[in-house]
Amino acid sequence: MNTAEAAQASPTVNRSRSTAGAFFLTAFLLSGCATGGGDNWNSTAVGDDESVGRVDLRSVLLVTSGEEQPARVLGTLENDGDQPIDITISDSDEDTTLTIPAQGRVGFDTVETVLRTAGDAPGARTTLTASTSEGDVSLLVPVVDGTLDPYRPYLPE
Structure with missing residues (x-):
């Protein structure tokens, strides 16, 4: 791949990495890991x-x-x-x-x-x-x- 091809591919690669990073961050936050699990007051069962x-x-x-x-x-x-x-x-x-x-x-x-x-x-x-x-x-x-x-x-x- 020459320099021009790499420059054109770079935004796609960065966008894919950003999308993957956002996906894993969202999954981490939704799993309760970021809040300590049992203290997640945003969950449906709050008791x-x-x-x-x-x-x-x-x-x-x-x-x-x-x-x-x-x-x-x-x-x-x-x-x-x-x-x-x-x-x-x-x-x-x-x-x-x-x-x-x-x-x-x-x-x-x-x-x-x-x-x-x-x-x-x-x-x-x-x-x-x-x-x-x-x-x-x-x-x-x-x-x-x-x-x-x-x-x-x-x-x-």
Whole structure:
């Protein structure tokens, strides 16, 4: 290839490299690697994920209309054990206990669980504790309100 041919090929090569670089940067950012994975607040499921013993807590969050207002727990509890297990969800001033069937799940979208207060205003994170006979774990859960349509049906009355 002579110098004139190389000069004409150069913009195409640079454009291809730029396109490939942009593709890999986008894939990296979308994978959550740039934000530490679990702290990506732009993902669809914004709740906290933790495990305690045989129970997996998935996408746990609170829905409320205000800081001192009742708050509904949302998320899913999954028991991968061969026996039912009791789990207690608590905040600073109350707790509630549920039984998860063996190899089963409990979805808070269908099992209404409401705390007296959210503990923090919508937009903040608050701490919940999940306890079983196998231990306990702290969850730092987001507090959301009915501003976003998917959460509006779950606002406590």
